[in-house]
Amino acid sequence: MAAAPRERSPFLGLLPLPxxxxxxxxxxxxxxxxMVLLAAAVVALVWANTPWSGAYEQIRDFHxxxxxxxxxxxxxxxxxxxxxxxxxxxAGVELKRELVVGELxxxxxxxxxxxAALCGMIVPAALYAATVTAGGGSLxxxxxxxxTDIAFALAxxxxxxxxxxxxxxxxxxxxxVVDDLGAILIIAIFFTSxxxxxxxxxxxxxxxVIYVLQRFRVRGWWWYVPLSIVTWALMYNGGVHATxxxxxxxxxxxxxxxxxxxxxxxxxxxxxLHPVSAGVVVPLFALFAxxxxxxxxxxxxxxxxxxxxGVVLGLVIGKTLxxxxxxYLAARFTRARLNPELAWADVFALAxxxxxxxxxxxxxxELAFPDPAASEHVKAAVLIGSLIAAGLAALLIRRRNGIYRxxxxxxxxxxxxxxxxxxxxxxxxxxx
Numbered sequence: 010m011a012a013a014p015r016e017r018s019p020f021l022g023l024l025p026l027p028x029x030x031x032x033x034x035x036x037x038x039x040x041x042x043x044m045v046l047l048a049a050a051v052v053a054l055v056w057a058n059t060p061w062s063g064a065y066e067q068i069r070d071f072h073x074x075x076x077x078x079x080x081x082x083x084x085x086x087x088x089x090x091x092x093x094x095x096x097x098x099x100a101g102v103e104l105k106r107e108l109v110v111g112e113l114x115x116x117x118x119x120x121x122x123x124x125a126a127l128c129g130m131i132v133p134a135a136l137y138a139a140t141v142t143a144g145g146g147s148l149x150x151x152x153x154x155x156x157t158d159i160a161f162a163l164a165x166x167x168x169x170x171x172x173x174x175x176x177x178x179x180x181x182x183x184x185x186v187v188d189d190l191g192a193i194l195i196i197a198i199f200f201t202s203x204x205x206x207x208x209x210x211x212x213x214x215x216x217x218v219i220y221v222l223q224r225f226r227v228r229g230w231w232w233y234v235p236l237s238i239v240t241w242a243l244m245y246n247g248g249v250h251a252t253x254x255x256x257x258x259x260x261x262x263x264x265x266x267x268x269x270x271x272x273x274x275x276x277x278x279x280x281x282l283h284p285v286s287a288g289v290v291v292p293l294f295a296l297f298a299x300x301x302x303x304x305x306x307x308x309x310x311x312x313x314x315x316x317x318x319g320v321v322l323g324l325v326i327g328k329t330l331x332x333x334x335x336x337y338l339a340a341r342f343t344r345a346r347l348n349p350e351l352a353w354a355d356v357f358a359l360a361x362x363x364x365x366x367x368x369x370x371x372x373x374x375e376l377a378f379p380d381p382a383a384s385e386h387v388k389a390a391v392l393i394g395s396l397i398a399a400g401l402a403a404l405l406i407r408r409r410n411g412i413y414r415x416x417x418x419x420x421x422x423x424x425x426x427x428x429x430x431x432x433x434x435x436x437x438x439x440x441x
Contacts (some may be wrong), residue, residue, distance in 0.1 A: 043161055043162070043164025043165075043287070044164050045287070045288050045291075045292045046158075046161060046164060046287075046291050046292050046295050046367070046368075047161070047164050048292070049292035049293070049295040049296045049299070050295045050296075050299045050367070050392075052296060053065075053295060053296045053297070053298075053299040053300035054299060054300065054301070054303065054392070056300060057300035057301060057302055057303075058302060058303055062300075062302070065300055066300075068084060068297075069083065069084055069085045069297045069300065070083050070084070070085065071083060071084050073087075074087070078242060078246075079242075079245070079246045080242060080245070084297060085297045085298065088290075088293050088294045088296075088297050088298070089294060089297075089298065089372055089375065090245060090250070090251045090252070091241075091251070092289075092290040092293055092294060093252050093255075093290065093291075093294055093368075093372065094241050094251055094252050094254055094255035095255060095282055095285060095286050095290045096252070096255070096286045096290050096291055096294075096368070097189075097193065097252040097253070097255035097256040097259070098237075098255035098256065098258050098259045098278075098282065098286075099259065099279060099282050099283050099286045100186070100189045100190075100193070100255075100256055100259065101255060101256035101257065101258065101259020101260045101262075102259040102260075102262060102264075102275045102278055102279045103186050103259075103279070104186050104187075104189070104190055104256075104259070104260065105259060105260050105262065105264050105275060106264050106275060106279075107183060107186050109264045109265060110264065110265070111183070113183065113186075113187075120339055120343050121336060121339040121340065121343065122180060122183040122184050122187060123187055124335045124336075124338065124339040125184055125331075125332050125335035125336045125339060126184050126187035126188050126191065126332070126335070127187075127191070127335065128331040128332060128334055128335025128338075129155075129157070129184070129188065129328055129331040129332035129335060129360075129363060130155040130156075130188065130191050130331070131331060132327045132328070132330050132331030132334070133154040133155050133323035133324065133327030133328050133331060134151045134152060134154070134155055134323065134327075135327070136154075136319070136322050136323045136326060136327040137150065137151050137153070137154055137319035137320060137322070137323040137327070138151055138319075139319075140315055140318055140319035140322055140323075141315040141316055141319045143315070144314075144315025144318070144319075145315065146314065146315030146316045146319065147315075147316055147378075149316075149377045149378060150316050150319065150320060150373075150374065150377045150378060150387055151377075152192070152195045152199065152373050152377065153320050153323070153366075153370050153373050153374045153377060153387060153390075153391065154319070154320050154322075154323025154324045154327060154328070154366060154370065154391075154394070155188070155191065155192065155195070155323075155366075155370075155373075156188055156189070156191075156192045156366050156368075156369035156370045156373065157184065157185050157188045157328070157363040157364075157365065157366055158185075158365050158366055158367035158368050158369065158370070158395070159181065159182060159185035159189075161365045161367045161368075161395065161399075162181060162185075162362050162363065162365045165362065165365065165399045165402065165403065177355060177359060180359065181359055181362070181363070184332070184359075184363065185363075188363075189369065190256075192369045192373065193252070193253060193256050195373070196250045196252065196253065196372075196373065196376065197249055197250065197253045200250055200373070200376040200377070201248050201249050201250070203248050204247060204248040204249070205246055205247045205248055206247070208243045208244075208246040208247035208248075209243070209244070209247035209248070209249065211239075211243040211247075212240050212243035212244040212247055212249075212254060215236055215237075215239055215240030215243060216240060216254075216257055216258065216261060218236060219233065219236055219237070219240070219258060219261050220261050222236075223261060223262060223263050223274065226267070228274075237254075237258055240254050240257075240258070241254040241255070250376070252372075259275070259278075262274045262275040262278055263275060264276070291368055294368060294371075294372075295367065295368065295371075298371045298372070298375070298388070299367075299371065299388065299392065301385050301388045301389050301392070302385065303389065308389070308393070310386055311386060311389050311390050311393055314386060316378075316383070316386065316387060316390075317386045317387055317389060317390030318390070320370075320374075320387055320390035320391060320394055321390050321393055321394040321397070322394075323394070324364045324365075324366050324370075324391070324394035324395060324397075324398055325364050325394050325397050325398050325401070327364075328360065328361075328363050328364035328366075328398070329357070329360045329361045329363075329364055329398075330360075331360075332359070332360035332363050333353075333356060333357050333360040336356050336360070337353070337356075352409075354405070354408075354409060355409055357405065358402055358405035358406050358409060359402075361398055361401050361402040361405055362398065362399070362402035362406070363398075364394065364395070364397075364398030364401075364402075365395045365398050365399050365402075366391060366394065366395055367391065367392075367395055370391045370395075371388055371391055374387040374388055374391060375388075
Protein backbone atom coordinates (compact mmCIF):
# COMPACT_ATOMS: atom_id res chain seq x y z
CA MET A 10 0.00 0.00 0.00
CA ALA A 11 1.47 3.32 -1.06
CA ALA A 12 2.31 5.79 1.64
CA ALA A 13 0.08 8.83 1.84
CA PRO A 14 1.71 11.98 0.47
CA ARG A 15 3.10 14.29 3.12
CA GLU A 16 0.96 17.35 3.65
CA ARG A 17 2.54 20.56 2.48
CA SER A 18 2.91 23.08 5.25
CA PRO A 19 1.20 26.43 4.58
CA PHE A 20 3.50 29.38 4.04
CA LEU A 21 2.38 32.80 5.28
CA GLY A 22 -0.37 31.15 7.30
CA LEU A 23 -1.46 31.83 10.87
CA LEU A 24 1.49 31.99 13.25
CA PRO A 25 1.44 30.09 16.57
CA LEU A 26 0.30 32.49 19.30
CA PRO A 27 3.66 32.75 21.18
CA UNK A 28 5.50 33.41 17.92
CA UNK A 29 2.88 35.94 16.88
CA UNK A 30 3.22 37.83 20.18
CA UNK A 31 7.03 37.95 19.83
CA UNK A 32 6.76 39.15 16.24
CA UNK A 33 4.18 41.81 17.09
CA UNK A 34 6.41 43.19 19.85
CA UNK A 35 9.46 43.31 17.56
CA UNK A 36 7.47 44.89 14.75
CA UNK A 37 5.99 47.52 17.05
CA UNK A 38 9.50 48.60 18.12
CA UNK A 39 10.83 48.57 14.56
CA UNK A 40 7.85 50.55 13.27
CA UNK A 41 8.22 53.31 15.87
CA UNK A 42 11.97 53.35 15.26
CA UNK A 43 11.31 53.56 11.54
CA MET A 44 9.26 56.70 12.06
CA VAL A 45 12.17 58.29 13.94
CA LEU A 46 14.52 57.06 11.22
CA LEU A 47 12.40 58.72 8.54
CA ALA A 48 12.45 61.98 10.49
CA ALA A 49 16.24 61.82 10.99
CA ALA A 50 16.83 61.16 7.28
CA VAL A 51 14.63 64.11 6.31
CA VAL A 52 16.43 66.38 8.80
CA ALA A 53 19.83 65.29 7.42
CA LEU A 54 18.80 65.89 3.81
CA VAL A 55 17.27 69.29 4.53
CA TRP A 56 20.18 70.39 6.75
CA ALA A 57 22.80 69.33 4.19
CA ASN A 58 21.06 71.37 1.47
CA THR A 59 20.62 74.65 3.33
CA PRO A 60 22.98 77.61 3.84
CA TRP A 61 23.84 76.01 7.21
CA SER A 62 25.30 72.88 5.59
CA GLY A 63 28.75 73.95 6.78
CA ALA A 64 27.64 73.50 10.39
CA TYR A 65 26.33 70.04 9.53
CA GLU A 66 29.68 69.02 8.01
CA GLN A 67 31.58 70.53 10.95
CA ILE A 68 29.60 68.49 13.47
CA ARG A 69 29.76 65.33 11.33
CA ASP A 70 33.54 65.56 10.91
CA PHE A 71 34.35 66.55 14.51
CA HIS A 72 36.86 64.11 16.02
CA UNK A 73 37.02 62.91 19.61
CA UNK A 74 38.03 59.79 21.50
CA UNK A 75 41.19 58.23 22.92
CA UNK A 76 43.98 58.40 20.30
CA UNK A 77 46.31 56.20 22.39
CA UNK A 78 43.79 53.36 22.03
CA UNK A 79 43.27 53.94 18.31
CA UNK A 80 39.80 55.36 18.94
CA UNK A 81 40.09 58.95 17.71
CA UNK A 82 37.06 58.97 15.40
CA UNK A 83 34.75 61.51 13.81
CA UNK A 84 31.13 61.80 14.92
CA UNK A 85 30.12 60.09 11.67
CA UNK A 86 32.48 57.18 12.32
CA UNK A 87 31.43 56.87 15.96
CA UNK A 88 27.84 56.39 14.81
CA UNK A 89 28.85 53.93 12.05
CA UNK A 90 31.50 51.93 13.91
CA UNK A 91 30.36 52.40 17.50
CA UNK A 92 26.61 52.90 17.85
CA UNK A 93 25.76 50.55 14.98
CA UNK A 94 27.41 47.75 16.97
CA UNK A 95 24.32 47.97 19.22
CA UNK A 96 22.10 47.65 16.15
CA UNK A 97 23.99 44.55 15.04
CA UNK A 98 23.95 43.11 18.57
CA UNK A 99 20.14 43.29 18.47
CA ALA A 100 20.23 41.77 14.97
CA GLY A 101 22.38 38.93 16.34
CA VAL A 102 19.90 38.29 19.16
CA GLU A 103 17.01 38.26 16.70
CA LEU A 104 18.87 35.87 14.40
CA LYS A 105 19.61 33.56 17.35
CA ARG A 106 15.94 33.65 18.36
CA GLU A 107 14.83 32.77 14.84
CA LEU A 108 17.33 29.91 14.68
CA VAL A 109 16.36 28.47 18.07
CA VAL A 110 12.62 29.10 18.48
CA GLY A 111 11.49 31.05 15.41
CA GLU A 112 10.84 30.53 11.72
CA LEU A 113 14.40 29.33 11.01
CA UNK A 114 14.49 26.56 13.62
CA UNK A 115 13.51 23.77 11.18
CA UNK A 116 14.57 23.27 7.55
CA UNK A 117 10.95 23.09 6.39
CA UNK A 118 10.05 26.56 7.71
CA UNK A 119 13.49 28.09 7.11
CA UNK A 120 13.85 27.06 3.47
CA UNK A 121 11.46 29.61 2.01
CA UNK A 122 12.61 32.84 3.73
CA UNK A 123 16.27 31.77 3.41
CA UNK A 124 15.95 31.04 -0.31
CA ALA A 125 14.01 34.27 -0.83
CA ALA A 126 16.60 36.29 1.08
CA LEU A 127 19.53 34.69 -0.75
CA CYS A 128 17.94 35.37 -4.13
CA GLY A 129 17.14 38.87 -2.90
CA MET A 130 20.87 39.42 -2.31
CA ILE A 131 22.31 37.61 -5.33
CA VAL A 132 20.10 39.17 -8.02
CA PRO A 133 20.70 42.84 -6.98
CA ALA A 134 24.46 42.21 -6.78
CA ALA A 135 24.42 40.56 -10.23
CA LEU A 136 22.35 43.40 -11.69
CA TYR A 137 24.75 45.97 -10.21
CA ALA A 138 27.73 44.05 -11.66
CA ALA A 139 26.11 43.87 -15.10
CA THR A 140 25.30 47.60 -15.05
CA VAL A 141 28.76 48.80 -14.04
CA THR A 142 30.47 46.34 -16.38
CA ALA A 143 28.42 47.63 -19.30
CA GLY A 144 29.16 51.23 -18.28
CA GLY A 145 32.83 50.73 -17.48
CA GLY A 146 32.36 51.47 -13.78
CA SER A 147 33.76 50.04 -10.56
CA LEU A 148 32.61 46.70 -9.14
CA UNK A 149 33.51 47.82 -5.60
CA UNK A 150 29.89 48.61 -4.72
CA UNK A 151 28.41 45.24 -5.65
CA UNK A 152 27.15 44.67 -2.09
CA UNK A 153 25.43 48.05 -1.64
CA UNK A 154 21.97 47.10 -3.06
CA UNK A 155 21.84 43.76 -1.21
CA UNK A 156 20.48 44.90 2.17
CA THR A 157 16.86 45.59 3.17
CA ASP A 158 16.17 48.16 5.90
CA ILE A 159 13.45 46.54 8.01
CA ALA A 160 12.75 49.64 10.12
CA PHE A 161 12.31 51.84 7.05
CA ALA A 162 10.12 49.23 5.34
CA LEU A 163 7.88 48.82 8.39
CA ALA A 164 7.66 52.58 8.79
CA UNK A 165 6.30 52.79 5.24
CA UNK A 166 3.70 50.17 6.16
CA UNK A 167 2.75 52.15 9.25
CA UNK A 168 2.37 55.35 7.23
CA UNK A 169 0.06 53.50 4.86
CA UNK A 170 -2.02 52.31 7.86
CA UNK A 171 -2.27 48.92 6.20
CA UNK A 172 -3.88 45.89 7.87
CA UNK A 173 -1.09 43.63 6.72
CA UNK A 174 -1.44 40.23 8.46
CA UNK A 175 1.12 39.33 11.11
CA UNK A 176 2.30 36.37 9.02
CA UNK A 177 3.32 38.61 6.11
CA UNK A 178 5.02 41.03 8.49
CA UNK A 179 6.80 38.07 10.09
CA UNK A 180 8.01 36.97 6.66
CA UNK A 181 9.41 40.46 6.04
CA UNK A 182 11.07 40.42 9.47
CA UNK A 183 12.57 36.94 8.93
CA UNK A 184 13.71 37.94 5.46
CA UNK A 185 15.45 40.99 6.92
CA VAL A 186 17.14 38.88 9.62
CA VAL A 187 18.67 36.57 6.99
CA ASP A 188 19.47 39.65 4.92
CA ASP A 189 21.30 41.22 7.87
CA LEU A 190 23.30 38.02 8.38
CA GLY A 191 24.41 38.16 4.74
CA ALA A 192 25.40 41.81 5.14
CA ILE A 193 27.35 41.01 8.31
CA LEU A 194 29.28 38.23 6.55
CA ILE A 195 30.00 40.52 3.60
CA ILE A 196 31.30 43.28 5.89
CA ALA A 197 33.44 40.81 7.85
CA ILE A 198 34.91 39.07 4.78
CA PHE A 199 35.20 41.75 2.12
CA PHE A 200 35.59 45.01 4.02
CA THR A 201 38.48 44.36 6.39
CA SER A 202 41.59 46.51 6.58
CA UNK A 203 45.07 45.34 7.52
CA UNK A 204 44.56 42.75 10.22
CA UNK A 205 46.12 43.14 13.66
CA UNK A 206 46.16 39.53 14.86
CA UNK A 207 47.07 40.45 18.44
CA UNK A 208 44.02 42.71 18.76
CA UNK A 209 41.82 40.13 17.01
CA UNK A 210 43.08 37.47 19.40
CA UNK A 211 42.08 39.69 22.31
CA UNK A 212 38.63 40.23 20.76
CA UNK A 213 38.07 36.48 20.37
CA UNK A 214 39.26 35.98 23.96
CA UNK A 215 36.65 38.50 25.10
CA UNK A 216 33.95 36.63 23.16
CA UNK A 217 35.13 33.37 24.73
CA VAL A 218 34.83 34.85 28.24
CA ILE A 219 31.28 36.04 27.49
CA TYR A 220 30.44 32.53 26.24
CA VAL A 221 31.82 30.95 29.45
CA LEU A 222 29.88 33.41 31.61
CA GLN A 223 26.71 32.46 29.72
CA ARG A 224 27.40 28.76 30.13
CA PHE A 225 27.83 29.16 33.90
CA ARG A 226 24.69 31.33 34.12
CA VAL A 227 26.59 34.34 35.47
CA ARG A 228 24.33 37.39 35.66
CA GLY A 229 25.08 41.08 36.14
CA TRP A 230 25.58 43.88 33.64
CA TRP A 231 28.88 44.83 35.33
CA TRP A 232 30.39 41.71 33.76
CA TYR A 233 29.00 42.02 30.27
CA VAL A 234 29.05 45.75 29.53
CA PRO A 235 32.81 46.29 30.15
CA LEU A 236 33.65 43.01 28.40
CA SER A 237 31.54 43.97 25.38
CA ILE A 238 33.12 47.43 25.11
CA VAL A 239 36.64 45.99 25.33
CA THR A 240 35.77 43.31 22.76
CA TRP A 241 34.33 45.96 20.43
CA ALA A 242 37.48 48.15 20.75
CA LEU A 243 39.78 45.19 20.10
CA MET A 244 37.74 44.13 17.08
CA TYR A 245 37.94 47.67 15.69
CA ASN A 246 41.71 47.82 16.18
CA GLY A 247 42.01 44.30 14.75
CA GLY A 248 40.96 45.54 11.31
CA VAL A 249 37.56 43.80 11.20
CA HIS A 250 34.56 46.13 11.12
CA ALA A 251 33.59 46.66 14.74
CA THR A 252 29.90 45.92 14.15
CA UNK A 253 30.89 42.25 13.79
CA UNK A 254 31.59 42.24 17.53
CA UNK A 255 27.99 43.25 18.16
CA UNK A 256 26.46 40.41 16.17
CA UNK A 257 28.91 37.89 17.66
CA UNK A 258 27.85 38.86 21.20
CA UNK A 259 24.20 38.67 20.19
CA UNK A 260 24.67 35.13 18.86
CA UNK A 261 26.43 34.04 22.06
CA UNK A 262 23.65 35.16 24.42
CA UNK A 263 21.41 32.32 25.60
CA UNK A 264 17.95 32.38 24.02
CA UNK A 265 16.21 29.52 25.85
CA UNK A 266 14.81 30.02 29.35
CA UNK A 267 15.96 27.97 32.32
CA UNK A 268 13.38 26.57 34.71
CA UNK A 269 11.92 29.40 36.75
CA UNK A 270 13.22 32.14 34.43
CA UNK A 271 10.73 34.70 33.16
CA UNK A 272 13.11 35.79 30.38
CA UNK A 273 16.37 34.51 28.90
CA UNK A 274 19.50 36.72 28.76
CA UNK A 275 18.88 37.30 25.04
CA UNK A 276 15.28 38.35 25.72
CA UNK A 277 16.33 40.73 28.50
CA UNK A 278 19.06 42.24 26.33
CA UNK A 279 16.71 42.67 23.39
CA UNK A 280 14.05 44.20 25.63
CA UNK A 281 16.56 46.79 26.90
CA LEU A 282 18.47 47.52 23.68
CA HIS A 283 15.92 47.10 20.90
CA PRO A 284 14.18 50.43 21.64
CA VAL A 285 17.60 52.13 21.95
CA SER A 286 18.73 50.61 18.66
CA ALA A 287 15.56 51.45 16.74
CA GLY A 288 14.83 54.81 18.34
CA VAL A 289 18.31 56.28 18.92
CA VAL A 290 21.16 54.36 17.27
CA VAL A 291 19.81 53.95 13.74
CA PRO A 292 18.33 57.48 13.54
CA LEU A 293 21.65 58.99 14.70
CA PHE A 294 23.48 56.97 12.05
CA ALA A 295 20.97 58.20 9.46
CA LEU A 296 21.39 61.79 10.64
CA PHE A 297 25.12 61.75 9.87
CA ALA A 298 25.07 59.36 6.89
CA UNK A 299 22.11 60.61 4.85
CA UNK A 300 23.17 64.25 4.64
CA UNK A 301 24.12 64.44 0.96
CA UNK A 302 23.98 67.49 -1.21
CA UNK A 303 21.23 67.23 -3.81
CA UNK A 304 21.26 69.31 -6.97
CA UNK A 305 19.98 68.86 -10.50
CA UNK A 306 23.45 67.88 -11.68
CA UNK A 307 23.94 65.43 -8.79
CA UNK A 308 20.57 63.78 -9.43
CA UNK A 309 21.41 63.50 -13.12
CA UNK A 310 24.67 61.74 -12.30
CA UNK A 311 22.79 59.11 -10.30
CA UNK A 312 21.19 57.94 -13.54
CA UNK A 313 24.18 58.51 -15.83
CA UNK A 314 27.11 57.15 -13.82
CA UNK A 315 27.27 53.34 -13.74
CA UNK A 316 27.86 52.87 -9.99
CA UNK A 317 24.86 54.83 -8.64
CA UNK A 318 22.69 53.60 -11.51
CA GLY A 319 23.63 50.01 -10.60
CA VAL A 320 22.59 50.68 -6.99
CA VAL A 321 19.19 52.08 -8.02
CA LEU A 322 18.49 49.22 -10.42
CA GLY A 323 19.67 46.68 -7.87
CA LEU A 324 17.35 48.01 -5.16
CA VAL A 325 14.26 48.64 -7.28
CA ILE A 326 14.43 45.80 -9.83
CA GLY A 327 16.96 43.34 -8.41
CA LYS A 328 15.38 43.07 -4.96
CA THR A 329 11.90 42.64 -6.40
CA LEU A 330 12.87 39.97 -8.93
CA UNK A 331 15.15 38.13 -6.51
CA UNK A 332 12.77 37.88 -3.56
CA UNK A 333 9.67 37.13 -5.62
CA UNK A 334 11.41 34.53 -7.78
CA UNK A 335 13.07 32.95 -4.72
CA UNK A 336 9.74 32.73 -2.90
CA TYR A 337 8.01 31.22 -5.92
CA LEU A 338 10.75 28.65 -6.55
CA ALA A 339 10.82 27.61 -2.89
CA ALA A 340 7.02 27.25 -2.83
CA ARG A 341 7.12 25.38 -6.15
CA PHE A 342 9.85 22.89 -5.31
CA THR A 343 9.50 22.42 -1.54
CA ARG A 344 6.62 21.33 0.71
CA ALA A 345 5.72 24.95 1.49
CA ARG A 346 2.57 26.38 -0.07
CA LEU A 347 1.09 29.84 -0.10
CA ASN A 348 -1.77 30.45 2.30
CA PRO A 349 -4.91 30.08 0.11
CA GLU A 350 -6.33 33.30 1.60
CA LEU A 351 -3.43 35.27 0.14
CA ALA A 352 -2.37 36.00 -3.42
CA TRP A 353 1.03 36.18 -5.04
CA ALA A 354 0.33 39.90 -5.51
CA ASP A 355 0.84 40.21 -1.74
CA VAL A 356 4.26 38.59 -1.94
CA PHE A 357 5.14 40.78 -4.92
CA ALA A 358 4.23 43.91 -2.93
CA LEU A 359 6.52 42.78 -0.09
CA ALA A 360 9.30 42.05 -2.59
CA UNK A 361 9.05 45.60 -3.93
CA UNK A 362 8.98 46.97 -0.37
CA UNK A 363 12.20 45.05 0.41
CA UNK A 364 13.94 47.31 -2.12
CA UNK A 365 14.13 49.92 0.64
CA UNK A 366 17.79 49.71 1.58
CA UNK A 367 19.01 52.36 3.96
CA UNK A 368 21.05 51.75 7.11
CA UNK A 369 23.24 48.82 6.04
CA UNK A 370 23.28 49.95 2.38
CA UNK A 371 24.65 53.34 3.40
CA UNK A 372 27.21 51.67 5.68
CA UNK A 373 28.45 49.34 2.92
CA UNK A 374 28.50 52.28 0.51
CA GLU A 375 30.88 54.16 2.81
CA LEU A 376 33.09 51.08 3.17
CA ALA A 377 33.12 50.33 -0.57
CA PHE A 378 33.82 53.92 -1.65
CA PRO A 379 36.15 55.63 0.87
CA ASP A 380 36.48 58.64 -1.46
CA PRO A 381 33.84 61.16 -0.27
CA ALA A 382 33.01 62.29 -3.83
CA ALA A 383 32.20 58.74 -4.93
CA SER A 384 30.36 57.83 -1.73
CA GLU A 385 28.13 60.90 -2.05
CA HIS A 386 26.78 59.62 -5.39
CA VAL A 387 26.24 56.15 -3.97
CA LYS A 388 24.43 57.56 -0.91
CA ALA A 389 22.19 59.60 -3.21
CA ALA A 390 21.50 56.45 -5.22
CA VAL A 391 20.53 54.53 -2.08
CA LEU A 392 18.12 57.30 -1.07
CA ILE A 393 16.59 57.58 -4.55
CA GLY A 394 16.32 53.82 -5.03
CA SER A 395 14.71 53.42 -1.61
CA LEU A 396 12.27 56.24 -2.34
CA ILE A 397 11.26 54.68 -5.67
CA ALA A 398 10.81 51.26 -4.04
CA ALA A 399 8.73 52.79 -1.24
CA GLY A 400 6.51 54.64 -3.72
CA LEU A 401 5.89 51.57 -5.88
CA ALA A 402 5.24 49.40 -2.83
CA ALA A 403 2.78 51.98 -1.49
CA LEU A 404 0.76 51.79 -4.71
CA LEU A 405 0.71 47.99 -4.66
CA ILE A 406 -0.15 47.71 -0.97
CA ARG A 407 -2.94 50.26 -1.25
CA ARG A 408 -4.55 48.08 -3.93
CA ARG A 409 -4.41 45.05 -1.61
CA ASN A 410 -5.57 46.92 1.48
CA GLY A 411 -9.13 45.60 1.34
CA ILE A 412 -7.91 42.00 1.55
CA TYR A 413 -5.47 42.91 4.31
CA ARG A 414 -8.27 44.54 6.32
CA UNK A 415 -10.47 41.44 6.08
CA UNK A 416 -7.63 39.14 7.16
CA UNK A 417 -6.64 41.47 9.99
CA UNK A 418 -10.19 41.57 11.34
CA UNK A 419 -10.41 37.77 11.21
CA UNK A 420 -7.02 37.41 12.92
CA UNK A 421 -7.77 39.84 15.77
CA UNK A 422 -11.48 39.18 16.45
CA UNK A 423 -12.17 38.51 20.15
CA UNK A 424 -15.93 38.11 20.51
CA UNK A 425 -15.70 36.62 24.00
CA UNK A 426 -13.37 39.41 25.20
CA UNK A 427 -10.96 37.04 26.95
CA UNK A 428 -7.84 38.69 25.56
CA UNK A 429 -7.07 35.82 23.16
CA UNK A 430 -8.11 36.19 19.48
CA UNK A 431 -10.90 33.72 18.70
CA UNK A 432 -8.94 32.24 15.79
CA UNK A 433 -6.43 30.83 18.32
CA UNK A 434 -9.18 28.99 20.20
CA UNK A 435 -10.23 26.81 17.30
CA UNK A 436 -9.43 23.11 17.51
CA UNK A 437 -7.25 23.18 14.38
CA UNK A 438 -5.16 26.21 15.36
CA UNK A 439 -1.49 25.79 16.44
CA UNK A 440 -0.89 27.01 19.98
CA UNK A 441 2.81 26.26 20.34
